[in-house]
Amino acid sequence: MVKVIASGVRKGNVIEHEDGKLYVVLKAESMHPGKGTPTTTIDMRRISDGVKTVVRYKTTDAMERAFVETIMHTYLYQDGDNYVFMNPTTFEQIPLTADMVGDFAPYLQEGMECQIAMFNDGPISIEIPQRITLEITDTEPAIKNQTASSSFKPAMLSNGVRTMVPPHVTSGTRIVVDTTDGSYVERAKD
Incomplete structure (x- = not known):
């Protein structure tokens, strides 16, 4: 076990909680208000039985990090x-x-x-890899005289997930998608 401060905890880390059980970190967010104590909010899941919990710490609180x-x-x-x-x-x-x-x-x-x-x-x-290539199976046709700067349209991907794509992208186009939030990154280069 290694001691780390709460603000140093990242998604995927395994920590030992006060109850002596091991938890895997699902999300860690640090808040630094202009006034008051900076805090870190950690969403985690107990490894033994899958129970999820959310805990708030001071950013300088020490925690035990397990070797994974x-x-x-x-x-x-x-x-x-x-x-x-x-x-x-x-x-x-x-x-x-x-x-x-x-x-x-x-x-x-x-x-x-x-x-x-x-x-x-x-x-x-x-x-999993942060970016993967998927094909668009269905999307609306492009509208003439529509600027590409700020407008996006909905599209269905080959894996069944909906995302927003630029207007010039059509059905059958292969695109790169960010797996963390399902957002469009760019056209595939293959």
Whole structure:
């Protein structure tokens, strides 16, 4: 275990809470008001049973951070509510629950390389590539004389997620999408 201050905690870190149990950090936000004490709000999930909690700390409060091993895995397939990943060096397959995969589920593609954080030989969190390429299956046609500077239109992606794209983008176009929020980044270069 390593001591860190609350403002140094990041998404995916594993910390030991006051109750002695391990939690994986889902989101950490630091607030620095002009007047008053700066605070860090941490959304976290207990590893043992999946209970989620939100805790607020002073940014200088010390916490115990657990040592977690991050191993590259390849996504294979979905089996019911589980997502199966394989370690490319040992060929060991591990299932992750839908709750653990969370909002990343629609962006998983067969053969995608993902970082899985392991603690005591058990998976605790997953990180997928920040940008992936998807095809637009449906969008509205471009409107003439519409400026491209600030107007976006809705589009349906091949993975079933809706996003907003510039007016010049049409159905069948491959685009790069940010997996953290599903937003359009650019046209694919392939």
